[in-house]
Amino acid sequence: MAEKVYKAILTLVGNPLVEEHLNAAQKAVLSVGGKITGDPDGLCDYVAIDIFCDLTPSQRIELVRLLRQLLPTVDFAVQSILHRKKKLLTADMDSTMIVGESIDEMAAALGLKKKISAITARAMAGELDFVEALRERVGLLAGLSTDALENIAESIVFQPGARSLVATMRQNGARLVLVSGGFKFVTTVVREKLGFHVDLANDLAVFDNKLTGNLLLPLVDRATKEDIIREEALSLGITLAETAAIGDGANDIPMLKAAGLGVGYFGKEIVRKATPFQINNTDLTTMLYFQGYKAMEIVI
Numbered sequence: 001m002a003e004k005v006y007k008a009i010l011t012l013v014g015n016p017l018v019e020e021h022l023n024a025a026q027k028a029v030l031s032v033g034g035k036i037t038g039d040p041d042g043l044c045d046y047v048a049i050d051i052f053c054d055l056t057p058s059q060r061i062e063l064v065r066l067l068r069q070l071l072p073t074v075d076f077a078v079q080s081i082l083h084r085k086k087k088l089l090t091a092d093m094d095s096t097m098i099v100g101e102s103i104d105e106m107a108a109a110l111g112l113k114k115k116i117s118a119i120t121a122r123a124m125a126g127e128l129d130f131v132e133a134l135r136e137r138v139g140l141l142a143g144l145s146t147d148a149l150e151n152i153a154e155s156i157v158f159q160p161g162a163r164s165l166v167a168t169m170r171q172n173g174a175r176l177v178l179v180s181g182g183f184k185f186v187t188t189v190v191r192e193k194l195g196f197h198v199d200l201a202n203d204l205a206v207f208d209n210k211l212t213g214n215l216l217l218p219l220v221d222r223a224t225k226e227d228i229i230r231e232e233a234l235s236l237g238i239t240l241a242e243t244a245a246i247g248d249g250a251n252d253i254p255m256l257k258a259a260g261l262g263v264g265y266f267g268k269e270i271v272r273k274a275t276p277f278q279i280n281n282t283d284l285t286t287m288l289y290f291q292g293y294k295a296m297e298i299v300i
């Protein structure tokens, strides 16, 4: 039986986007057997553009594979024209909304950065069990003072485009959920500063103004991240096709796969293989272009 053709949009985002990119992408659509159905529509001059096309599901898979080869410096999304602007975003925090891994900064305050960041890197690459690796690192942080935690939370640097992503989706009525395998003392600050509606993260046990090296239950792990997008969608009365998620680590993969638009942000290799949606060249504003927001609609 012949596959059903659906109306699709191929969005290209470059830094900058030039005519050769557009030409190569249009050719790629034709070469996989797709049909271009109208004129391209600019979202942001020299940065982002939509190409409208008819594709079957297997042509779409082939197109993604081909574009990754042909346009390695361009970020792109091939998706249905339906449910373009998402009503829910679940976002990872470390290395996605903020620069770096906050647990590594905590380790630095104790002179243990090298030891702990090596474990973090292996956990995020999917080489270690997430919860075991988390417990091991938190154990090493025993004795760290709550003053040091405050300093770390205050010195957070946001990823480029993080403010615009959250502010623009919020202005358009979307629900914004920050979900992190990191820690509540950081997610609280990030939620307040960026404007997320809610934050979920792990809580550290404290005694006498120092970390004990233990975690409070329940833990936020990879299952929590997937559960939360499903639960939030259910309570909003929306389908998963109307949801977006973004993250960079192995523990984000189930959440990215559950979302209608699940984007890997400078993802580890395992993440790049898990989802067709990637930001590897541009910034978080691209998450808005993928949803069809135009430059003038973006809150700066």
Ligand SMILES: [Mg+2]
Binding pocket: 092, 093, 094, 095, 096, 247, 248, 249
């Ligand atoms: Mg992360």
